[in-house]
Amino acid sequence: xxxxxxxxxxxxxxxxxxxxxxxxxxxxxxxxxxxxxxxxxxxxxxxxxxxxxxxxxxxxxxxxxxxxxxxxxxxxxxxxxxxxxxxxx
Numbered sequence: 001x002x003x004x005x006x007x008x009x010x011x012x013x014x015x016x017x018x019x020x021x022x023x024x025x026x027x028x029x030x031x032x033x034x035x036x037x038x039x040x041x042x043x044x045x046x047x048x049x050x051x052x053x054x055x056x057x058x059x060x061x062x063x064x065x066x067x068x069x070x071x072x073x074x075x076x077x078x079x080x081x082x083x084x085x086x087x088x089x
Contacts, residue, residue, distance in 0.1 A: 011038070 019027045
């Protein structure tokens, strides 16, 4: 339940912030493109989850998830160090 509430709050806040970055004539179109992209990606991921689990299995999917997880971890470690070096320069 908390995951759903958090997702909802992040989605609403992100959509509200997105509309502030466009001119008033473009806001509704930008919001529509954003929501179509988000919900389209969700629908595609939901539809492909079953076949992926069936063909690859949980262990293979978990191993495959380690690659992007490791990349994100490296970015999270390296980014603050890079920002502190840039602020000193």
